Amino acid sequence: MAQDYYATLGVGRDATADELKKAYRKLARQLHPDVNSAEDASDRFKEVTVAYEVLSDPQKRSTYDRGGDPLSAHGSGGFGGQGFNFDDIMDAFFGQNASRGPRPRTQRGQDALLRLNVDLAEAAFGVTHEIKVDTAVTCTTCQGSGAANGSQPVTCRTCHGHGDVQHVQRSLLGDIRTSRPCPTCHGFGTVIPDPCPECAGEGRVRSRRSISVTIPAGVDQGTRIQLSGEGEVGPGGGPAGDLYLEINVARHAVFQRKGDQLFCQITVPMTAAALGTHLDLPTLEADLPEPPEGSTTVELDVAPGTQSGDTLTIKGHGVPRLRGSGRGDLKVQVIVETPARLDDEQRELLVQLARLRDEERPEALIANNHKGVFGKIKDAFK
Missing domain, CATH: 2.60.260.20 (Urease metallochaperone UreE, N-terminal domain)
Structure with missing residues:
Protein backbone atom coordinates (compact mmCIF):
# COMPACT_ATOMS: atom_id res chain seq x y z
CA MET A 1 0.00 0.00 0.00
CA ALA A 2 1.21 3.45 -0.84
CA GLN A 3 -0.02 4.86 2.48
CA ASP A 4 -0.56 3.43 5.95
CA TYR A 5 -3.72 5.24 7.05
CA TYR A 6 -3.40 4.06 10.65
CA ALA A 7 0.18 5.36 10.87
CA THR A 8 -0.86 8.63 9.23
CA LEU A 9 -3.37 9.22 12.01
CA GLY A 10 -1.08 7.74 14.67
CA VAL A 11 -3.55 5.11 15.90
CA GLY A 12 -3.57 1.34 16.15
CA ARG A 13 -5.44 -0.95 13.80
CA ASP A 14 -8.03 -1.62 16.50
CA ALA A 15 -8.79 2.09 17.05
CA THR A 16 -12.43 2.92 17.78
CA ALA A 17 -14.47 5.54 15.93
CA ASP A 18 -14.03 8.01 18.81
CA GLU A 19 -10.25 7.45 18.86
CA LEU A 20 -10.09 8.04 15.11
CA LYS A 21 -12.06 11.26 15.39
CA LYS A 22 -9.94 12.52 18.30
CA ALA A 23 -6.71 11.83 16.40
CA TYR A 24 -8.01 13.52 13.26
CA ARG A 25 -9.14 16.63 15.15
CA LYS A 26 -5.72 17.00 16.69
CA LEU A 27 -3.83 16.64 13.41
CA ALA A 28 -6.27 18.83 11.46
CA ARG A 29 -5.77 21.67 13.92
CA GLN A 30 -2.01 21.39 13.53
CA LEU A 31 -1.78 20.95 9.76
CA HIS A 32 -4.53 23.08 8.27
CA PRO A 33 -2.93 25.55 5.79
CA ASP A 34 -4.71 28.48 7.45
CA VAL A 35 -2.80 27.90 10.69
CA ASN A 36 0.36 26.12 9.52
CA SER A 37 2.71 27.92 7.10
CA ALA A 38 5.08 24.95 6.53
CA GLU A 39 5.56 23.98 2.89
CA ASP A 40 4.40 20.41 3.40
CA ALA A 41 1.46 21.33 5.68
CA SER A 42 -1.06 21.29 2.84
CA ASP A 43 0.04 17.87 1.58
CA ARG A 44 0.07 16.38 5.09
CA PHE A 45 -3.37 17.86 5.77
CA LYS A 46 -4.68 16.12 2.66
CA GLU A 47 -3.09 12.84 3.77
CA VAL A 48 -4.71 12.84 7.24
CA THR A 49 -8.02 13.89 5.71
CA VAL A 50 -7.95 10.99 3.25
CA ALA A 51 -6.88 8.60 6.03
CA TYR A 52 -9.79 9.67 8.22
CA GLU A 53 -12.22 9.54 5.28
CA VAL A 54 -11.30 5.89 4.72
CA LEU A 55 -11.08 4.69 8.33
CA SER A 56 -14.22 6.48 9.53
CA ASP A 57 -16.31 4.72 6.89
CA PRO A 58 -16.90 1.07 8.01
CA GLN A 59 -17.22 -0.21 4.43
CA LYS A 60 -14.09 1.57 3.18
CA ARG A 61 -12.16 0.53 6.29
CA SER A 62 -13.12 -3.09 5.75
CA THR A 63 -11.95 -2.93 2.13
CA TYR A 64 -8.67 -1.33 3.21
CA ASP A 65 -8.06 -3.92 5.96
CA ARG A 66 -8.52 -6.73 3.42
CA GLY A 67 -5.85 -5.13 1.22
CA GLY A 68 -8.19 -3.61 -1.35
CA ASP A 69 -8.33 -0.05 -2.65
CA PRO A 70 -11.14 1.69 -0.74
CA LEU A 71 -10.99 4.83 -2.89
CA SER A 72 -11.43 3.13 -6.22
CA ALA A 73 -14.16 0.94 -4.82
CA HIS A 74 -16.22 3.84 -3.54
CA GLY A 75 -14.89 6.69 -5.72
CA SER A 76 -15.33 10.21 -4.43
CA GLY A 77 -14.12 13.67 -5.30
CA GLY A 78 -11.92 15.89 -3.25
CA PHE A 79 -8.22 16.37 -2.81
CA GLY A 80 -6.54 14.43 -5.59
CA GLY A 81 -9.69 12.40 -6.17
CA GLN A 82 -10.18 11.49 -2.51
CA GLY A 83 -13.22 12.72 -0.56
CA PHE A 84 -13.38 14.33 2.86
CA ASN A 85 -16.08 15.28 5.35
CA PHE A 86 -16.70 18.99 5.96
CA ASP A 87 -18.39 18.22 9.29
CA ASP A 88 -15.19 16.65 10.60
CA ILE A 89 -13.14 19.69 9.59
CA MET A 90 -15.67 21.85 11.45
CA ASP A 91 -15.27 19.46 14.37
CA ALA A 92 -11.52 19.94 14.32
CA PHE A 93 -11.68 23.72 14.53
CA PHE A 94 -14.78 24.34 16.65
CA GLY A 95 -14.71 21.28 18.91
CA GLN A 96 -18.22 20.16 18.04
CA ASN A 97 -20.02 18.51 15.18
CA ALA A 98 -22.63 20.19 13.03
CA SER A 99 -25.49 18.46 14.82
CA ARG A 100 -27.58 20.77 16.94
CA GLY A 101 -28.88 17.93 19.06
CA PRO A 102 -32.53 17.42 20.08
CA ASN A 149 -51.94 8.30 30.98
CA GLY A 150 -49.63 5.31 31.28
CA SER A 151 -47.49 6.25 28.28
CA GLN A 152 -44.40 8.37 27.73
CA PRO A 153 -42.27 9.69 24.83
CA VAL A 154 -39.96 7.18 23.16
CA THR A 155 -36.72 7.63 21.22
CA CYS A 156 -37.25 8.47 17.56
CA ARG A 157 -36.28 5.57 15.28
CA THR A 158 -35.42 7.86 12.38
CA CYS A 159 -32.79 10.05 14.08
CA HIS A 160 -32.11 7.73 17.05
CA GLY A 161 -32.67 10.58 19.50
CA HIS A 162 -30.32 13.09 17.83
CA GLY A 163 -33.12 15.40 16.71
CA ASP A 164 -31.65 15.87 13.23
CA VAL A 165 -30.63 13.75 10.27
CA GLN A 166 -27.56 13.97 8.07
CA HIS A 167 -27.77 14.60 4.33
CA VAL A 168 -24.73 13.92 2.12
CA GLN A 169 -24.21 15.80 -1.15
CA ARG A 170 -21.31 15.18 -3.46
CA SER A 171 -19.34 18.14 -4.83
CA LEU A 172 -15.99 18.90 -6.39
CA LEU A 173 -14.60 19.23 -2.88
CA GLY A 174 -15.95 15.92 -1.73
CA ASP A 175 -18.92 14.85 0.39
CA ILE A 176 -20.68 17.80 2.00
CA ARG A 177 -22.83 16.81 4.94
CA THR A 178 -25.62 18.98 6.25
CA SER A 179 -27.93 18.52 9.23
CA ARG A 180 -31.67 19.04 9.11
CA PRO A 181 -34.39 18.61 11.76
CA CYS A 182 -35.73 15.10 11.76
CA PRO A 183 -39.02 14.97 9.80
CA THR A 184 -40.40 12.28 12.10
CA CYS A 185 -39.88 13.86 15.53
CA HIS A 186 -39.52 17.48 14.29
CA GLY A 187 -36.20 17.85 16.05
CA PHE A 188 -37.27 16.67 19.51
CA GLY A 189 -35.43 13.34 19.37
CA THR A 190 -38.49 11.60 20.79
CA VAL A 191 -41.99 10.86 19.58
CA ILE A 192 -45.22 10.48 21.53
CA PRO A 193 -46.86 7.24 20.36
CA ASP A 194 -49.99 7.79 22.43
CA PRO A 195 -50.77 11.53 22.66
CA CYS A 196 -52.95 12.99 25.38
CA PRO A 197 -56.54 13.15 24.05
CA GLU A 198 -57.15 16.50 25.81
CA CYS A 199 -54.24 18.50 24.35
CA HIS A 252 -63.81 62.80 30.40
CA ALA A 253 -66.80 65.12 30.08
CA VAL A 254 -65.19 67.96 32.10
CA PHE A 255 -61.46 67.45 32.60
CA GLN A 256 -58.62 67.09 30.16
CA ARG A 257 -55.26 65.68 31.17
CA LYS A 258 -51.74 66.65 30.09
CA GLY A 259 -49.12 64.78 32.07
CA ASP A 260 -49.89 65.28 35.75
CA GLN A 261 -52.00 68.42 35.19
CA LEU A 262 -55.76 68.68 34.74
CA PHE A 263 -57.52 71.35 32.67
CA CYS A 264 -61.11 72.52 32.62
CA GLN A 265 -63.22 75.55 31.66
CA ILE A 266 -65.82 77.46 33.67
CA THR A 267 -68.27 80.14 32.56
CA VAL A 268 -69.02 83.05 34.90
CA PRO A 269 -71.40 86.02 34.42
CA MET A 270 -69.96 89.36 33.42
CA THR A 271 -70.90 90.84 36.79
CA ALA A 272 -69.13 88.03 38.71
CA ALA A 273 -65.97 88.54 36.66
CA ALA A 274 -66.07 92.29 37.29
CA LEU A 275 -66.88 92.12 40.99
CA GLY A 276 -65.13 88.88 41.87
CA THR A 277 -66.66 85.75 43.39
CA HIS A 278 -66.01 82.42 45.09
CA LEU A 279 -67.09 79.13 43.48
CA ASP A 280 -67.26 75.51 44.66
CA LEU A 281 -65.70 73.55 41.78
CA PRO A 282 -66.27 69.76 41.49
CA THR A 283 -63.03 67.75 41.56
CA LEU A 284 -62.01 64.54 39.79
CA GLU A 285 -62.37 62.70 43.12
CA ALA A 286 -66.14 63.19 42.79
CA ASP A 287 -66.08 60.39 40.15
CA LEU A 288 -64.76 57.82 42.63
CA PRO A 289 -67.21 55.26 44.06
CA GLU A 290 -66.04 56.10 47.60
CA PRO A 291 -64.29 59.48 47.51
CA PRO A 292 -62.40 60.67 50.61
CA GLU A 293 -64.45 62.91 52.85
CA GLY A 294 -64.36 66.56 51.81
CA SER A 295 -62.56 65.87 48.51
CA THR A 296 -65.40 66.21 46.01
CA THR A 297 -65.23 70.03 45.71
CA VAL A 298 -62.60 72.73 45.92
CA GLU A 299 -63.03 76.48 46.37
CA LEU A 300 -62.04 78.67 43.43
CA ASP A 301 -61.37 82.37 44.01
CA VAL A 302 -62.28 84.49 40.97
CA ALA A 303 -60.61 87.85 41.54
CA PRO A 304 -62.37 91.13 40.61
CA GLY A 305 -61.62 92.15 37.05
CA THR A 306 -60.96 88.64 35.78
CA GLN A 307 -60.91 88.64 31.97
CA SER A 308 -62.32 86.01 29.64
CA GLY A 309 -59.57 83.53 28.83
CA ASP A 310 -57.66 84.02 32.10
CA THR A 311 -56.36 80.78 33.62
CA LEU A 312 -56.52 80.21 37.37
CA THR A 313 -54.39 77.56 39.11
CA ILE A 314 -55.45 75.32 42.00
CA LYS A 315 -52.32 73.72 43.43
CA GLY A 316 -52.20 69.99 44.16
CA HIS A 317 -55.53 69.03 42.58
CA GLY A 318 -54.17 67.44 39.41
CA VAL A 319 -53.13 63.82 38.82
CA PRO A 320 -50.87 61.88 41.25
CA ARG A 321 -47.42 61.27 39.77
CA LEU A 322 -46.86 57.68 38.65
CA ARG A 323 -43.16 57.64 39.56
CA GLY A 324 -42.80 60.11 42.36
CA SER A 325 -44.71 61.84 45.11
CA GLY A 326 -47.26 64.61 45.08
CA ARG A 327 -49.79 65.70 42.48
CA GLY A 328 -49.95 68.09 39.60
CA ASP A 329 -52.15 71.21 39.47
CA LEU A 330 -55.66 71.93 38.24
CA LYS A 331 -55.76 74.68 35.59
CA VAL A 332 -59.12 76.46 35.25
CA GLN A 333 -59.79 78.69 32.25
CA VAL A 334 -62.42 81.37 32.86
CA ILE A 335 -64.92 82.27 30.13
CA VAL A 336 -66.83 85.51 30.84
CA GLU A 337 -70.42 85.36 29.64
CA THR A 338 -71.95 88.53 28.22
CA PRO A 339 -75.76 88.76 28.68
CA ALA A 340 -77.62 88.46 25.39
CA ARG A 341 -81.12 89.42 26.62
CA LEU A 342 -81.83 92.37 28.91
CA ASP A 343 -85.08 93.74 30.25
CA ASP A 344 -85.64 97.50 30.45
CA GLU A 345 -84.41 97.85 34.01
CA GLN A 346 -81.22 95.89 33.33
CA ARG A 347 -80.54 97.87 30.17
CA GLU A 348 -80.99 101.17 32.02
CA LEU A 349 -78.55 100.08 34.72
CA LEU A 350 -75.95 99.15 32.12
CA VAL A 351 -76.45 102.50 30.34
CA GLN A 352 -75.83 104.29 33.63
CA LEU A 353 -72.68 102.19 34.19
CA ALA A 354 -71.41 103.01 30.74
CA ARG A 355 -72.07 106.74 31.32
CA LEU A 356 -70.22 106.63 34.65
CA ARG A 357 -67.23 104.88 33.02
CA ASP A 358 -67.31 107.15 29.98
CA GLU A 359 -67.78 104.11 27.77
CA GLU A 360 -70.88 105.19 25.86
CA ARG A 361 -68.84 105.52 22.65
CA PRO A 362 -65.59 103.65 23.36
CA GLU A 363 -62.75 103.70 20.85
CA ALA A 364 -61.83 100.37 19.32
CA LEU A 365 -58.44 99.02 20.44
CA ILE A 366 -56.89 97.20 17.51
CA ALA A 367 -54.10 94.83 18.47
CA ASN A 368 -51.13 95.05 16.12
CA ASN A 369 -48.63 92.24 16.46
CA HIS A 370 -46.79 93.02 13.23
CA LYS A 371 -45.17 96.38 13.95
CA GLY A 372 -41.73 97.00 12.53
CA VAL A 373 -38.64 97.66 14.62
CA PHE A 374 -38.99 101.45 14.44
CA GLY A 375 -42.67 101.29 15.41
CA LYS A 376 -41.81 99.29 18.55
CA ILE A 377 -39.08 101.79 19.49
CA LYS A 378 -41.53 104.68 19.03
CA ASP A 379 -44.06 102.97 21.31
CA ALA A 380 -41.35 102.42 23.92
CA PHE A 381 -40.52 106.15 24.04
CA LYS A 382 -44.20 107.02 24.36
Missing part, protein backbone atom coordinates in the same frame (compact mmCIF):
# COMPACT_ATOMS: atom_id res chain seq x y z
CA ARG A 103 -34.46 20.49 21.12
CA PRO A 104 -36.47 20.34 24.34
CA ARG A 105 -40.21 19.85 24.22
CA THR A 106 -40.63 22.18 27.17
CA GLN A 107 -40.27 25.80 26.04
CA ARG A 108 -41.19 29.20 27.42
CA GLY A 109 -44.55 30.55 26.29
CA GLN A 110 -45.13 33.75 24.39
CA ASP A 111 -45.98 37.09 25.96
CA ALA A 112 -49.57 38.32 25.63
CA LEU A 113 -50.99 41.84 25.22
CA LEU A 114 -54.39 42.97 26.49
CA ARG A 115 -55.88 46.48 26.23
CA LEU A 116 -57.73 47.65 29.32
CA ASN A 117 -60.22 50.52 29.27
CA VAL A 118 -60.35 52.72 32.37
CA ASP A 119 -61.90 56.11 33.07
CA LEU A 120 -59.89 59.18 33.98
CA ALA A 121 -60.49 58.92 37.75
CA GLU A 122 -59.37 55.26 37.77
CA ALA A 123 -56.21 56.13 35.85
CA ALA A 124 -55.49 59.04 38.17
CA PHE A 125 -56.13 57.39 41.54
CA GLY A 126 -55.63 53.69 40.76
CA VAL A 127 -58.11 50.85 40.74
CA THR A 128 -58.32 47.06 41.08
CA HIS A 129 -59.99 45.28 38.15
CA GLU A 130 -61.07 41.69 37.68
CA ILE A 131 -60.26 40.87 34.06
CA LYS A 132 -60.85 37.86 31.81
CA VAL A 133 -57.79 36.43 30.04
CA ASP A 134 -57.91 33.85 27.24
CA THR A 135 -54.49 32.12 27.09
CA ALA A 136 -52.87 28.69 26.88
CA VAL A 137 -52.60 26.91 30.24
CA THR A 138 -50.97 23.62 31.28
CA CYS A 139 -53.06 20.59 30.38
CA THR A 140 -54.39 19.13 33.63
CA THR A 141 -54.89 15.67 32.08
CA CYS A 142 -51.24 15.01 31.21
CA GLN A 143 -49.68 17.72 33.42
CA GLY A 144 -47.87 19.12 30.38
CA SER A 145 -46.14 15.92 29.22
CA GLY A 146 -48.31 15.58 26.11
CA ALA A 147 -48.60 11.82 26.60
CA ALA A 148 -51.71 9.89 27.55
CA ALA A 200 -53.28 16.29 21.35
CA GLY A 201 -49.70 16.06 22.61
CA GLU A 202 -49.16 19.83 23.04
CA GLY A 203 -49.07 19.75 26.83
CA ARG A 204 -51.29 22.84 26.97
CA VAL A 205 -54.86 23.87 26.23
CA ARG A 206 -56.59 27.22 25.80
CA SER A 207 -58.68 28.42 28.70
CA ARG A 208 -60.46 31.56 29.88
CA ARG A 209 -59.57 32.60 33.41
CA SER A 210 -60.03 35.56 35.73
CA ILE A 211 -57.19 37.46 37.36
CA SER A 212 -57.20 40.46 39.68
CA VAL A 213 -55.14 43.39 38.41
CA THR A 214 -54.14 46.45 40.43
CA ILE A 215 -53.70 49.57 38.30
CA PRO A 216 -51.33 52.01 40.05
CA ALA A 217 -52.28 55.66 40.48
CA GLY A 218 -51.01 57.99 37.77
CA VAL A 219 -51.08 55.71 34.72
CA ASP A 220 -51.73 57.46 31.41
CA GLN A 221 -52.87 56.65 27.91
CA GLY A 222 -50.63 53.93 26.45
CA THR A 223 -48.98 52.95 29.76
CA ARG A 224 -48.09 49.24 29.80
CA ILE A 225 -48.21 47.18 32.97
CA GLN A 226 -46.24 43.92 33.06
CA LEU A 227 -47.70 40.90 34.86
CA SER A 228 -44.96 38.27 35.09
CA GLY A 229 -45.98 34.69 34.35
CA GLU A 230 -49.55 35.53 33.34
CA GLY A 231 -49.06 35.09 29.57
CA GLU A 232 -49.15 31.98 27.37
CA VAL A 233 -47.98 28.68 28.87
CA GLY A 234 -45.24 27.22 26.67
CA PRO A 235 -45.31 23.97 24.67
CA GLY A 236 -44.82 20.87 26.77
CA GLY A 237 -46.19 22.69 29.82
CA GLY A 238 -43.26 25.14 29.74
CA PRO A 239 -43.12 28.31 31.85
CA ALA A 240 -45.63 31.01 30.96
CA GLY A 241 -44.66 34.25 29.28
CA ASP A 242 -45.70 37.64 30.62
CA LEU A 243 -48.98 39.49 30.21
CA TYR A 244 -48.84 43.17 29.28
CA LEU A 245 -51.81 45.44 29.96
CA GLU A 246 -51.97 48.54 27.76
CA ILE A 247 -54.05 51.29 29.37
CA ASN A 248 -56.69 53.12 27.33
CA VAL A 249 -58.11 56.15 29.20
CA ALA A 250 -61.66 57.18 28.28
CA ARG A 251 -62.39 60.81 27.46
